[in-house]
Amino acid sequence: MHAPAVDCRGVSVRFLSERRTVTALEDVSFSVEPGGFTSLLGPSGCGKSTLLRVVADLIPPSEGQMTVLGLSPEEARKARALGFVFQDAALLPWRTALQNVELPLEVGGRREMPQGAATPRELLALVGLAGWENSYPHELSGGMRQRVAIARALLGGPRLLLMDEPFGALDEITRDRLNEELRRIWAETGATILFVTHSVYEAVFLADQVLVLSANPGRVAALEAIDLPRDRDLSVRDTPAFVAIAARLRAQLGKGTH
């Protein structure tokens, strides 16, 4: 049996408040193959971050079924099968880069590293921060902080990496470089990645599957397989194939907006 890494069936999320009820997601269904890289693309307010939080067991679905690595989101979270990278790096400012990466070993009753998993130092080297172990977050640039956050999310070798617009606040040059590095990290770790973004270019460059969400309420507008070479660098963005896919997705995004 070839179970999907994420299987989402008819998931709706509603937020209740005194004034009104907001439907963030309505009847969303999709699945992600193990080892796949899926981008969740949509305008702001389409519920893509909410969808990621349903996968991570941070928000319960109002309706529908979410299966993560064959488990419920809660079981997957407790088994430390997921890593989460937030929009702002969410590093603890009183800890050095290395201590931030080590945090998962100090909480949640999980002091042992799984057999063969990369050590915190190795993970910092993997994200290109060898030599920065003892720096505090305020001494690092925005891009470096986000690298530390990725290393922390990779600790313990999670099978699913959830990323919520991790490069959204970075400048374009840094973002491009981190995009390339993320492809490399994905290839090296073999983890399944679910990546939220509102950039069409980022979504297409990174993923092998793009899920387009429309806003108000968040629904699946399109699911597009990205047929680009697996071994790609940034120059792929200038190829006709890439431009055609990006144009198609942008048209899909345009449909949903009023």
Next chain:
Amino acid sequence: MTAITDPGLAATTREQSIRTAEEAFREEQRRKRLRQRVLPVIGIACLIGFWALLVYVLKVPTFVAPSPQLVAATLVDRFGVLMTNLLPTAIEAISGFLLGNLAAIIIATAFVHKKSLEQAFFPVVVLINTIPVVAKAPILVLLLGNGMEPKIAIAALICFFPTLVNMVRGLESVNPQSLELMRVLSASKSETFFKLRLPNAIPYLFSALKIAASTAVIGAIVGEWIGSTTGIGALIIQSTYNFDSAMLYATVIVGSAFSVLFFLTISLVERLVVRWQPANLH
């Protein structure tokens, strides 16, 4: 205009001009640092000079206001008396500081853990805080007698409120994404408290402790105004009644100096403990 044709010569000239600029910059920095130290001293000297001038020109009688020279002489001559009176005040202020802040930290922790506790008792705390210190003092003297206890209690009460408010804020104003991170990591409530909330509150705690360092001394002194025979507060009352203005001023200076020392100690500890920049400064 003559162009420099030799590239080697051009490089040396550039290096030289960089070095000259660097030296000028460093000289400027040195001067700035010196100015920062000297200017406050000049300010205080001006104040004392103006005071001396006023007393001399207006021929102010000594029982109204002393000249600075007289105060300085009193500080030296009666140094022993001043120090024996500083000791009880210092003990009261420091004990009150420790007690009040410890209670504030514990209660803030309880408030953050149980919201209903905060809702029930925070208004009580605010109510007690609205009573002026001079009104609290007699109540506590009646309750606790004439020893050091009421003074410690007043110093503790005066420290308590700012620390409680700051501590609650520090424990609660945690980055929401960090809280989500703790949840993704399945951290327990106590792990989230010790790994996230408590360290997050430390800078907030220190800004409260710096306020408390000076207010604790004020609390102890005000406590000594009511039925006390020793301490800086008692000395202030005695010298006022004796029209011993020089002694009054000397006592005030000793009390202030202790306050400043206390404040500086807390600032030093803060600098040693808080080596990071709070997240909201990013």
